[in-house]
Amino acid sequence: MELYEKTIHELHELIEKKEITGVELNKSVYERIAQVEEKIKAYVLTMDWEQVLQKAQAVDDMFARGGKIHPLGGIPMALKDNICTKGVRTTCSSKILENFVPPYDATVSQKLSESHTILVGKTNMDEFAMGSSTENSAFSITRNPWNLECVPGGSSGGAAASVAADEAVFALGSDTGGSIRQPAAFCGVVGLKPTYGLVSRYGLIAYASSLDQIGPITKDVTDCALVLSAIAGHDPKDSTSVNKPVPDYRNFLTGEIKGMKIGIPREYFGEGLDGGVREKVLAAIGDLEKLGAEVEEVSMPHTEYALPAYYLIASAEASSNLARYDGVRYGYRSKDASDIVTMFKKSRSEGFGSEVKRRIMLGTYALSTGYYDAYYLKALKVRTLVKGDFDRAFEKYDLLAAPTSPSVAFRTGEKRDDPLAMYMMDVCTIPINLAGIPAISLPCGFSEGLPVGLQLMGKAFGEGPLLKAAYAYEQSAGFHLAKPTLNGEV
Amino acid sequence: MAISKKDVEHVALLSRLDLTEEEKHLYGEQLSAILAFMGKLQELNTDEISPTAHILPLQNVLRKDMPRPSIDQGEALQNAPLQEKGMFRVPRIV
Numbered sequence: 247m248e249l250y251e252k253t254i255h256e257l258h259e260l261i262e263k264k265e266i267t268g269v270e271l272n273k274s275v276y277e278r279i280a281q282v283e284e285k286i287k288a289y290v291l292t293m294d295w296e297q298v299l300q301k302a303q304a305v306d307d308m309f310a311r312g313g314k315i316h317p318l319g320g321i322p323m324a325l326k327d328n329i330c331t332k333g334v335r336t337t338c339s340s341k342i343l344e345n346f347v348p349p350y351d352a353t354v355s356q357k358l359s360e361s362h363t364i365l366v367g368k369t370n371m372d373e374f375a376m377g378s379s380t381e382n383s384a385f386s387i388t389r390n391p392w393n394l395e396c397v398p399g400g401s402s403g404g405a406a407a408s409v410a411a412d413e414a415v416f417a418l419g420s421d422t423g424g425s426i427r428q429p430a431a432f433c434g435v436v437g438l439k440p441t442y443g444l445v446s447r448y449g450l451i452a453y454a455s456s457l458d459q460i461g462p463i464t465k466d467v468t469d470c471a472l473v474l475s476a477i478a479g480h481d482p483k484d485s486t487s488v489n490k491p492v493p494d495y496r497n498f499l500t501g502e503i504k505g506m507k508i509g510i511p512r513e514y515f516g517e518g519l520d521g522g523v524r525e526k527v528l529a530a531i532g533d534l535e536k537l538g539a540e541v542e543e544v545s546m547p548h549t550e551y552a553l554p555a556y557y558l559i560a561s562a563e564a565s566s567n568l569a570r571y572d573g574v575r576y577g578y579r580s581k582d583a584s585d586i587v588t589m590f591k592k593s594r595s596e597g598f599g600s601e602v603k604r605r606i607m608l609g610t611y612a613l614s615t616g617y618y619d620a621y622y623l624k625a626l627k628v629r630t631l632v633k634g635d636f637d638r639a640f641e642k643y644d645l646l647a648a649p650t651s652p653s654v655a656f657r658t659g660e661k662r663d664d665p666l667a668m669y670m671m672d673v674c675t676i677p678i679n680l681a682g683i684p685a686i687s688l689p690c691g692f693s694e695g696l697p698v699g700l701q702l703m704g705k706a707f708g709e710g711p712l713l714k715a716a717y718a719y720e721q722s723a724g725f726h727l728a729k730p731t732l733n734g735e736v
Numbered sequence: 737m738a739i740s741k742k743d744v745e746h747v748a749l750l751s752r753l754d755l756t757e758e759e760k761h762l763y764g765e766q767l768s769a770i771l772a773f774m775g776k777l778q779e780l781n782t783d784e785i786s787p788t789a790h791i792l793p794l795q796n797v798l799r800k801d802m803p804r805p806s807i808d809q810g811e812a813l814q815n816a817p818l819q820e821k822g823m824f825r826v827p828r829i830v
Contacts, residue, residue, distance in 0.1 A: 345815075346815055347814065347815060443792050482799060488794070557774065558777075569752075573817055575824055576817075577817070584827055586828075586829050588754075588827075590752040591752050594751075594753055594754075600759075603759075603763070606751045606753065607747050607748065607751055607753070610750050621771075621774065623787060625777060626788055626789060627786070627788075628782065628785075630786060631780065665770065706791070
């Protein structure tokens with residue numbers, strides 16, 4: 247087994263035992279990138295090897311001098327390109343930010359630096375995180391490592407593909423309506439959207455501020471717990487970050503779930519769910535039952551209203567957040583504008599891609615005079631009802647289980663010209679963001695040769711029990727051990 | 737609900753977007769379809785329901801108003817498309 251194939255916890259053990267060095271590990275991942283990146287195109291940019299070598303050497307030196315090594319120390323990782331990195335270009339896969347170099351680090355970037363991880367690159371995404379296939383990137387189309395003819399999901403498609411193809415040991419993505427979980431499901435890796443407020447959003451380029459959350463994409467649940475422990479916690483720079491002590495999430499990974507109550511929301515198994523996905527997810531739920539969980543069907547009647555409510559709320563927040571791209575302080579400015587309003591309009595029209603413009607238009611419409619009550623306010627009220635479904639379910643159940651996505655990865659180009667069909671891909675993940683609760687996607691088998699994702703949802707700040715159940719399932723099922731072949735015609 | 741070309745032009749102006757004729761046509765059609773789908777929300781009676789803007793029980797998070805270090809002028813200007821004498825330069829406004 248090559249070093250680049252291993253998990254964080256396996257590599258940490260090897261480093262601690264002095265069987266490998268950080269330099270050797272980073273070299274292995276760099277060689278892997280050189281070998282496969284041409285096919286996958288997971289990255290917007292990769293760091294210079296010299297810089298990476300220097301950082302890896304510094305970690306090795308510190309360890310050689312007798313320092314204690316952090317569980318993430320020396321581990322090569324990737325960040326979605328909407329997470330600000332001081333001095334390193336952060337583009338949101340948009341032409342409008344193509345040359346933006348942040349003068350500061352996002353809190354998660356800083357925390358990972360302090361844990362001595364090593365940034366190897368910034369991963370491709372749907373422009374401004376708007377999309378479910380990573381086809382909306384202004385720079386390149388990322389391929390699914392399980393079948394290069396298929397999309398990796400989105401919007402954190404580059405991050406999920408980089409981990410699945412072993413081009414990074416782990417990555418951070420962001421999830422506004424499923425953008426960590428859906429690509430994790432499509433690429434056969436583990437992706438967690440934490441509770442809103444658990445991980446600081448400072449330095450995450452905003453899409454929809456009441457829904458956005460940063461989380462880990464990893465090769466297994468143990469790595470997920472390790473990364474979450476490193477990035478969670480209160481941050482005075484994010485006024486929506488919650489002041490609660492952060493446990494060591496590894497302590498929950500006991501494998502013991504006897505008596506845990508798991509609800510199965512029947513609305514997630516309705517019309518539009520692919521037969522192969524249904525079969526694998528139901529089989530996984532059967533496995534959880536065999537492990538001792540008490541499984542019962544539950545109804546969440548407002549589920550079908552979550553998708554339209556989400557696209558109104560997210561687009562409204564986006565139209566406001568993206569007003570800052572005006573060509574004045576940073577970002578792209580159109581060359582041919584003699585007055586200020588023309589400069590704003592031309593800079594934005596030339597800088598934004600079509601999906602971003604579509605959502606800005608939709609959000610502006612929903613917030614405009616005469617339509618605010620009918621659309622935006624209505625959506626906020628429906629959000630209350632969707633959240634109420636979860637509150638009621640969690641009075642009775644510890645967790646909920648459902649598919650992550652109604653289908654496996656679809657073909658590149660298949661849904662590109664039909665925005666509504668693309669939005670439907672988020673139907674199983676969106677309610678979670680509206681409710682603000684945590685949810686994890688983990689591999690639970692294959693359909694049509696492509697990975698299927700099992701989604702587990704937990705109570706607010708219940709990442710512990712969520713990871714506990716995910717770990718128990720993963721260890722008994724073993725699907726996290728499968729590796730993609732990187733085959734298919736491009 | 738159909739979005740007219742005039743609606744599209746009005747929203748584009750509010751959004752500070754300059755659309756081509758082709759884009760106006762396309763967005764008009766797509767937004768009509770998307771808004772028709774959103775119309776589903778009207779099936780629910782929400783008269784007695786209060787809106788949820790965000791899910792945390794946090795309100796008015798304040799900190800002490802104390803001076804503290806920030807990025808300097810040079811760093812703040814480093815990404816500016818055009819600058820002059822330590823300021824952002826834009827086309828003439830008045």
